[in-house]
Amino acid sequence: VKNISRVKLGDIEAAATRVAGTVMRTPLVPTELGTAQRPLFLKAESLQPGGSFKLRGATNAVLQLTPDQRARGVITHSSGNHAQALARAARSAGVHATIVMPRQSPEVKQAATRAQGAEVVLVDIADRESAVAALQAETGAVLVPPYDDAHVIAGQGTVGLEVLADLPEVATVLVPVSGGGLISGIAVAVKSLRPEVRVIAVEPELAGDLAEGFSRRERVVWDAARTGRTIADGLRVVGVGELNWVHIDQYVDDVITVPEEAILGAMRRIALDVRLVSEPSGAVATAGFLEAEATLPPGPVVAILSGGNVDPDLLAKVVRG
């Protein structure tokens, strides 16, 4: 059931309590990628079970199902990490999960989703939503959307609470954006508690729909052929969700975009200098820091390393340089 109410700080605090037994409190890792004026820390959501922050929102949604909804199971469509996260959250709660995935999804993500006991249904990317609707009509399964949902946003927002708790002196938080679930939640948490901290979205230039929309102060949707050009496969969503846009419009300070080479360069530095494995989408916020550091306010910067499910050949290629 899509929840369209605005997310408040209290929802995020409640989510933090709810997910505490399932979700890892990920470390904030100091790095040497920053400067004396702007030291950089990475919030390593790549170490979350399943390898991405998505477990937070999925768990927060699944744990609020009614007994009747639990019996019918959950369903979603996802380019990968939300799929795996929902499968995992559902299994933890003893609920059946059906995941509709685009055929082009990396094999590593398909396999990881099946390994969590979920039923995987592969479809053409354009048919994702209709396939979900047809399956829902048949089974009564509850849709847990990847980002455009208040429970999901509140769950992702728990990242923001942890950042503030671990680094009270933070000046800027850099967050990768695709559908906008992560940045919506983080922005509500951070701006509610510490309005002076800057929350900045980072996108690939090739999937810069939010950058365009933000400058026009309206939600903009690109087409899938356009966003599909970026190597950051987790960030190919064509536009932020409607509920996400409302939160982004209210709370986010700025949007910056990064070229593809910067994403690959950041992956390499994260692997070799910080010793963390990131997927391309996971390196986008760090790429934003490396490209735009001089434009940020002075003070500590946190970049969200959103996930680490990377194709082995790509990781090898990037590391080899």
Add this chain to the structure above:
Amino acid sequence: VKNISRVKLGDIEAAATRVAGTVMRTPLVPTELGTAQRPLFLKAESLQPGGSFKLRGATNAVLQLTPDQRARGVITHSSGNHAQALARAARSAGVHATIVMPRQSPEVKQAATRAQGAEVVLVDIADRESAVAALQAETGAVLVPPYDDAHVIAGQGTVGLEVLADLPEVATVLVPVSGGGLISGIAVAVKSLRPEVRVIAVEPELAGDLAEGFSRRERVVWDAARTGRTIADGLRVVGVGELNWVHIDQYVDDVITVPEEAILGAMRRIALDVRLVSEPSGAVATAGFLEAEATLPPGPVVAILSGGNVDPDLLAKVVRG
């Protein structure tokens, strides 16, 4: 000044307080490499500033220098990670560091040591100790040995305190061994507080001097040509230190050895399944788990991921598979 007294729990607790401002409290990362009976967690010392646990012991030693010793500076020889750690600990404390390194040390480790402001002196591996002695005679610098020293052992032992605090239900701790500083400290901490927890050393078969010595209940030293065969360049020390042997003999439950292929296989799984970068030495404890899981007592297992300073080409090769 080499400290030859036995390390006690109180020394390790004091070290934990002393190093808290410099050393990272590293995360204990849950993995899916274990089983229901023996879940595996990795203690990610690779995320420590400088990329290894060595910062703990070096910091504990440097922070106990007298004002006169501080003025004369510190010196050591090291195959790499201790070098970088001492350079870093010294810089933090405003003390000059001279590091004698074997010419064969990976370039990445030499460069990282220089980047920390240390003076690096390259010598043939056989001349390391004499070069240190000559420089000490000249400058009066204080030797901070890599492992055979009570302050260093106490510092490394702080890893054990953190493991017990984060996972009170731990049944087994697997620790890589070279000179024995890490396992000596961890064994004192763990066995003093929780004698029923098993502390097991893991070595490459090709550098299995401790396995041989442990079975004979005496300290055994191999020659450098023999230990030099392992890809785990951090574990090529020819024998554990004398002070280390005393602690290992008293506290360690068992020693297991792993073949080279198992080390590389563990590196790959750590990178792709746990999303952490390890150097070969850092993957040895996990390799021990993967090889010998069935022989361990039931209950949660912690493998110490001791470091992540890996040659990029080797990492790429291992990841590509």
